[in-house]
Amino acid sequence: MYEESGCFDPNAMMAQGTEECFPQMVSVSEAALEAVMTATATQSQSMFAVENLPLPYSYSSGEDAAMEINAQKPYNHIHNLKTQLVELANHGDDGSSHELYSFPLQHQNHQFPYPTPTPDLLNLLHLPRNSLENPTNSTNISSLSYDPFLHLNLQPPPQAALRELLPHMPAPRNDFAFEGSGVGFHQDFGNEFTQDVSYVGKKRGGKRTKLFTSTTERQRRVDLSSKFDALKELIPNPSKSDRASVVGDAIDYIRELLRTVNELKLLAEKKRHEKQRVMMMMRHRVETEGESKLEAVGDPDDGSYSESLRSSWIQRKSKDTEVDVRIVDNEVTIKLVQRKKVDCLVHVSHALDELNLDLQHVAGGHIGDFCSYLFNTKICEGSSVYASAIANKVIEVMDASFAAA
Amino acid sequence: MQRMSRKRNYDDDTREYKSKNLETERRRREKLSSRLLMLRSIMNKATIVEDAITYIEKLQAKVQSLSHELHRMEATSEDTAETKADEINAVEDMQNWGIQAEVRVAQIDGNKLWVKIIIEKKRGRFSKLMEALNNFGIELIDTNLTTTKGAFLITSCIQVRDSKNDKNQTCFFTANDSCFVCY
Secondary structure (H helix, E strand, O other), X not given: OOOOOOOOOHHHHHHHOOOOXXXXXXXXXXXXXXXXXXXXXXOOOOOOOHHHOOOOOOOOOOOOXXXXXXXOXXXXXXXXXXXXXXXXXXOOOOOOOOOOOOOHHHHHHOOOOOOOOOHHHHHHXXXXXXXXXXXXXXXXXXXXXXXXXXXXXXXXXXXXXXXXXXXXXXXXXXXXOOOOOOOOHHHHHHHHHHHHOOOOOEOOOOOEOOOOOOHHHHHHHHHHHHHHHHHHHHOOOOOOOOHHHXXXXXXXXXXXXXXXHHHHHHHHHXXXXXXXXXXXXXXXXXXXXXXXXXXXXXXXHHOOOOOOOOEEEEEEEOOOEEEEEEEEOOEEEEEEEEOOOOOHHHHHHHHHHHOOEEEEEEEEEEEOOEEEEEEEEEEOOOOOOOHHHHHHHHHHHXXXXXXXX | OHHHXXXXXXXXXXXXXXXXXXXXXXXXXXXXXXXXXXXXXXXXXXXXXXXXXXXXXXXXXXXXXXXXXXXXXXXXXXXXXXXXXXXXXXXXXXXXXXXXXXXXXXXXXXOEEEXXXXXXXXXXXXXXXXXXHHHOOEEEEEEEEEEEOOEEEEEEEEEEOOOOHHHHHHHHHHHHHXXXXXX
C-alpha cells in the first residue's frame, strides 16, 4: 500500500510546514476500507483516481468512520508512505473539541506489513487539530473544518455551503453556537451573517479566524444567553448547563405542567361534583326526615360526571434522590431511588401518611450505594392530593433527612 | 367529547348540510394549521425562548391558583369518618379470614436476620413499625410489604447496625418488641 500525497514533497514539507498540504479526507465505510486495503496490498504501485473518491463536500455522517487518507497527486509525486488510518471521532456525545486527526504515528504499529520509509515525514504529517462544536443535528453538516482541496486552487465553495459552515466556530465562541437548533434556524444564521461578516478565512494551522461582528450581533448574543439563563432558572433541577439540555428540560417541564394543570382541573371538578352531591343529599335528608340516610338520591350531576380517567405522572430529581410518581385513577405508584443508605423507609412512610395515602404494597431494598423502593398506594376517598404535590413532598422529606444526617 | 355530541344531534335529517359544512370546516382548519406552521417557522430562536419562558410562568401561576382553590375546597369537606370505617372493616376482615398477627424471626447468617410480621392494617402502622425498628438500631436491607384481607404482611431482611455478632438474640426480641410497640 502506498500513500500518495498530493503536494507531498518531503523537502517542501520541511520548509513550509504541514499546513499547506492536506491530504484528502475520504470517508468510507469500514468494510470498504478493508477491501481497499487488501486490494492495494497486492499492487506495488497504485493510484487512486480522483473519480473513485467522493466529492470534496461529502461529509461523514456516521460515528467513528474509519478514514483512509489518500491524497491526490497533481504534481505526480508518488511517495511510499504507510497508509494511515484516521479515526474521526465524530458528533457531539460530549460536545467538546474533537480530534479530527489522530496523530498518524499512533497507528504505526497497526497491521500494515509495509515498513515506514521515512519516520521524519510522518512526524511532519502531524496534522492540525481543530476543535469544533458539533451541532447535534448534523447529518449533512459534519465536523469538517477546512477545505482539503483549497490548496488545489479549486473554485471557492458556494455561498450556501459556506454559510452552513459558518456556525462551526472555533471553541472560544461557545456562547454563539446554538446546538440542537432545528433546520429552520439556518436561514436565520445566514441572514445574520451576511450582514455582519466581513471576512472568513483560513490562517496557517487551519484555524478559523474570528468573525468580525458588530456590536448588534454581540448584543443579540448576550440577550439570547440571558434568555437561556432565565429559562434555566424556571426549570426545576436543571441537570446540565448546555443549551440543548436546557431546552430539552424545558420541554419536559412544560409537558409536566400541562399534565398537572389538567389533573388539578379534573380534581377541582370532581370536588365540585362531590360537594353538590353532598348538598343534594343533605337537602333531601332535611326534606324527608326519618328516611334512611343511605337511600339513593337521584343525582342530576351523575350524567355529566367526568368520565375521563385521571392519570398523571411526575418525575423529580434532587441531588441524592429520584422520585417518579404515577397516578391512575386513585392508585399512586411511587418509585424512589436514593443515592445513599439512609433510613428512607421511615421518612417516606411518614410522608405517605401525611399525604393521606394508603399503602398497598412496598418492595425494595439496598442496592450497592443506593436504596430503591416501589410503593403502591391508594388515595383515600375524598382526598385531592395530586401528583406533583406527592413528588415534591417526598423529595422534600428525603432532602431534609439528608440535611439532618 | 363535544364533537361527538354534535354529531349525534345532526345525525338524521341534516346529512347534506353536514357534508357541505364538513368540507368548509376542514379547509378552514387546514388553512389555520398551515398558517400556524409558517408562523412557527419564522420565529427566531430568541422569540421561541421568550415564549417558552412566558408560557412556563403562566402555567406555573395556573398550577398555583388551581392548587390553592383545591386546598380551599378540601378544607371544607369531611373525610375522616370514611377512613375510620375502612379500618374497622380491616380488622373484621382479618378475623373473618382467620389471619393471625404474628412475628417470626430467623437467622440467615452473621448478623443478618429474616423477619416476617403480620399485623392489622391500620393507618400509620407501617410507619410506626419502621420507626420502632429504626430506634432499636435495626437496618432493613430488603423489605417487602403487601396488603391482603385487612392485614399487612411484612417480610424483611434486617441487620443490626452495630456489628456485634451476638446481637441476634436482641434482634429477635427487638423485632417482637417493635411490633408490640405499634399496637
